[in-house]
Amino acid sequence: MDTVNNKTFLVGLYDDEETLLHAVKRIKTAGINISDALTPFPVHGLDEAMGVPETRLHTAGFVFGMTGFLFAILSMIAITTIDWKINYGGKPNLSLPSYIPITFELTVLFASVGMVITYFIRNGLSVFNSTEVIDERITDDRFALIFDAEEYKESTLEDIDHLLQDTGAVEIKVKEMKKYKNLNK
Amino acid sequence: MGHNYSSPLREPLITGKKSYSDITDDICKSTESAPPPLWWVAISISATLAIIGLLAIAWTIWQGIGVWGLNRTVGWAWDITNFVWWVGIGHAGTLISAILLLFRQKWRTGVNRAAEAMTIFAVVCAAVFPGIHMGRIWYSFFIFPYPNTRGGEGLSSLWPNFNSPLLWDVFAISTYLTVSLLFWYSGLVPDFATIRDRATGIRKKIYNVLAFGWQGKAKQWQRFESLSLVLAGLATPLVLSVHTIVSFDFATSVIPGWHTTIFPPYFVAGAIFSGFAMVLTLMIITRKVLNLEDYITIGHIESMNKVIVLTGSIVGVAYITELFVAWYSGNPYEQWVFFRNRIADPYLFGPMLGLEEGDHAPYWWAYWMMMTCNVISPQFFWFKKLRRSIVFTFILSIFINIGMWFERFVIIVTSLHRDFIPSAWTYYSPTIVEVLIYTGTLGIFFTLFLLFARTFPVIAIAEVKSILKTSGDQYVTDFEKADDKFFEEVESGAGELAGGLAGAKSYKK
Numbered sequence: 001m002d003t004v005n006n007k008t009f010l011v012g013l014y015d016d017e018e019t020l021l022h023a024v025k026r027i028k029t030a031g032i033n034i035s036d037a038l039t040p041f042p043v044h045g046l047d048e049a050m051g052v053p054e055t056r057l058h059t060a061g062f063v064f065g066m067t068g069f070l071f072a073i074l075s076m077i078a079i080t081t082i083d084w085k086i087n088y089g090g091k092p093n094l095s096l097p098s099y100i101p102i103t104f105e106l107t108v109l110f111a112s113v114g115m116v117i118t119y120f121i122r123n124g125l126s127v128f129n130s131t132e133v134i135d136e137r138i139t140d141d142r143f144a145l146i147f148d149a150e151e152y153k154e155s156t157l158e159d160i161d162h163l164l165q166d167t168g169a170v171e172i173k174v175k176e177m178k179k180y181k182n183l184n185k
Numbered sequence: 186m187g188h189n190y191s192s193p194l195r196e197p198l199i200t201g202k203k204s205y206s207d208i209t210d211d212i213c214k215s216t217e218s219a220p221p222p223l224w225w226v227a228i229s230i231s232a233t234l235a236i237i238g239l240l241a242i243a244w245t246i247w248q249g250i251g252v253w254g255l256n257r258t259v260g261w262a263w264d265i266t267n268f269v270w271w272v273g274i275g276h277a278g279t280l281i282s283a284i285l286l287l288f289r290q291k292w293r294t295g296v297n298r299a300a301e302a303m304t305i306f307a308v309v310c311a312a313v314f315p316g317i318h319m320g321r322i323w324y325s326f327f328i329f330p331y332p333n334t335r336g337g338e339g340l341s342s343l344w345p346n347f348n349s350p351l352l353w354d355v356f357a358i359s360t361y362l363t364v365s366l367l368f369w370y371s372g373l374v375p376d377f378a379t380i381r382d383r384a385t386g387i388r389k390k391i392y393n394v395l396a397f398g399w400q401g402k403a404k405q406w407q408r409f410e411s412l413s414l415v416l417a418g419l420a421t422p423l424v425l426s427v428h429t430i431v432s433f434d435f436a437t438s439v440i441p442g443w444h445t446t447i448f449p450p451y452f453v454a455g456a457i458f459s460g461f462a463m464v465l466t467l468m469i470i471t472r473k474v475l476n477l478e479d480y481i482t483i484g485h486i487e488s489m490n491k492v493i494v495l496t497g498s499i500v501g502v503a504y505i506t507e508l509f510v511a512w513y514s515g516n517p518y519e520q521w522v523f524f525r526n527r528i529a530d531p532y533l534f535g536p537m538l539g540l541e542e543g544d545h546a547p548y549w550w551a552y553w554m555m556m557t558c559n560v561i562s563p564q565f566f567w568f569k570k571l572r573r574s575i576v577f578t579f580i581l582s583i584f585i586n587i588g589m590w591f592e593r594f595v596i597i598v599t600s601l602h603r604d605f606i607p608s609a610w611t612y613y614s615p616t617i618v619e620v621l622i623y624t625g626t627l628g629i630f631f632t633l634f635l636l637f638a639r640t641f642p643v644i645a646i647a648e649v650k651s652i653l654k655t656s657g658d659q660y661v662t663d664f665e666k667a668d669d670k671f672f673e674e675v676e677s678g679a680g681e682l683a684g685g686l687a688g689a690k691s692y693k694k
Contacts, residue, residue, distance in 0.1 A: 040649040042406040057411045097240035101353040109360040116367045119412045123405045129398025136382040143206035
């Protein structure tokens with residue numbers, strides 16, 4: 001977690017996702033780390049180019065799903081064989097085939113609800129967020145690369161500025177942010 | 186930048202040479218202006234119907250379900266018909282957003298948001314019916330399995346029957362509603378952020394809350410895509426399971442006409458069939474009123490009509506299979522239910538079966554209504570001209586929804602009204618209360634959809650942007666004009682498109 005101190009960011013704005021991808025590759029080749037990239041829609045290959053590690057969200061989904069599966073099947077077995085045995089014309093109390101529908105539904109329910117909650121928490125999304133927007137056009141048609149000024153030497157920042165210009169950034173600016181949580185770390 | 190290869194066999198999905206910013210403007214516009222007079226007229230009508238429906242529901246609860254036309258022989262009729270009809274309509278939304286995502290059908294991006302909204306509203310309408318049919322609705326919490334003190338002496342709780350398809354249905358429908366809602370909302374978050382960043386004043390505050398502080402970071406999008414894919418993977422078997430379980434409500438019983446093994450696939454196909462019809466009814470109006478013809482093109486309508494002709498034909502095969510199996514079984518009761526009790530009309534099939542005048546099937550008109558609307562009408566969509574005709578599609582989509590309502594009515598009421606003892610045979614007609622509850626749910630559905638259309642992004646903005654470069658009309662290549670120079674340019678420009686390029690090249694040669 002980053003501190004809540006004021007932070008200064010160097011922001012390069014692009015107007016095309018392909019230009020952005022080329023820029024990311026060039027800046028990375030120059031040995032400069034990019035703090036974050038912000039885009040209006042998912043750009044394929046951007047996370048790889050940025051070096052963002054693969055998400056483990058689907059693993060969480062599997063764990064939640066298994067929890068739901070076990071919860072459903074074990075509680076139904078316990079209820080029908082221990083807690084409340086009903087005699088259906090002498091048929092066995094444990095009738096696994098008829099537990100399949102509910103077990104399936106609860107597996108899906110637990111996996112989905114668990115994953116969505118994990119997704120919101122890990123992505124820092126909440127109704128209580130007071131959003132700081134780096135640039136309002138990022139949700140429209142601008143693709144931003146941002147660099148946390150503290151992390152670079154003065155000379156590197158100049159290099160970044162040149163690189164941004166060279167790679168086709170349509171606008172370069174400096175933005176102060178009160179709090180910015182970098183999810184890539 | 187290099188060319189984007191796009192198959193020449195596909196028509197563009199976004200027309201009007203849109204830029205990213207145009208897409209934002211076009212889709213956000215409806216949330217940023219005052220609704221037109223027509224909207225007020227529409228919502229007044231639908232809200233009035235909804236209020237009358239709620240009054241009819243209140244009357245039902247106050248008086249008991251004796252105010253409906255049910256009797257001891259027909260204990261289920263319009264309520265369960267409407268329930269199955271609404272749940273079925275909901276299925277198209279999940280099919281579009283989940284199954285077509287797994288199949289990588291790009292045209293789904295134009296319609297998935299509205300179709301998912303439709304799913305949620307339809308499931309809400311469906312949930313009304315089992316609730317009010319319980320009679321003593323204040324005991325409805327009995328269906329939830331939780332440790333309780335209702336078991337009498339000792340420590341046991343009173344549990345619902347886990348072997349009952351009606352309880353499976355409770356789990357299926359509530360899971361379906363929850364998962365659809367989560368899928369829909371997680372997709373909406375980035376689009377709410379788009380509206381937030383354009384809004385001012387109180388609207389900015391509201392959309393700020395709805396957007397959950399979305400910023401569009403690389404990691405956020407990575408997780409977003411992972412979530413969408415896994416939810417789609419979960420929702421795909423879910424949507425198939427929901428109508429399968431709805432069909433179990435009938436198929437696991439011993440009523441001739443109900444205990445049919447083909448019910449699960451037959452119900453699922455019927456659900457998708459009716460759902461797509463409802464999506465078309467809504468989208469044909471929405472695209473016109475909100476000026477979204479560039480995003481929901483004739484191509485989108487044609488794709489949906491292809492799904493209709495496929496699922497409609499599956500439904501037709503299922504109807505005919507039922508008749509064949511009834512005949513082939515050699516079982517006189519099964520044959521009686523299908524031939525004497527369903528298809529025997531007074532004019533053609535009744536006389537053919539040797540029935541005397543007046544001895545025809547009481548609900549023959551419902552059966553033939555179903556056959557005409559569901560089996561014959563979708564066959565018109567084999568013709569490309571008709572698939573691409575907006576007026577024809579609109580009319581047919583309404584026919585299909587009428588037909589699908591009658592399908593459920595036929596299955597439920599005709600199978601029940603002449604049961605095992607002829608002295609109990611009866612005829613069922615709905616009362617005005619039942620009719621008003623049904624029109625009330627239509628009112629609730631359209632009211633919710635109209636509110637959605639003015640406050641939510643009706644098209645998934647981010648998703649449409651992500652297909653612009655491959656499916657926007659200015660990017661679609663005229664294949665016939667592609668020469669060697671073009672291929673060289675593409676090759677040097679975009680490595681990831683090489684696969685498609687190689688295919689195109691070999692095709693050209």
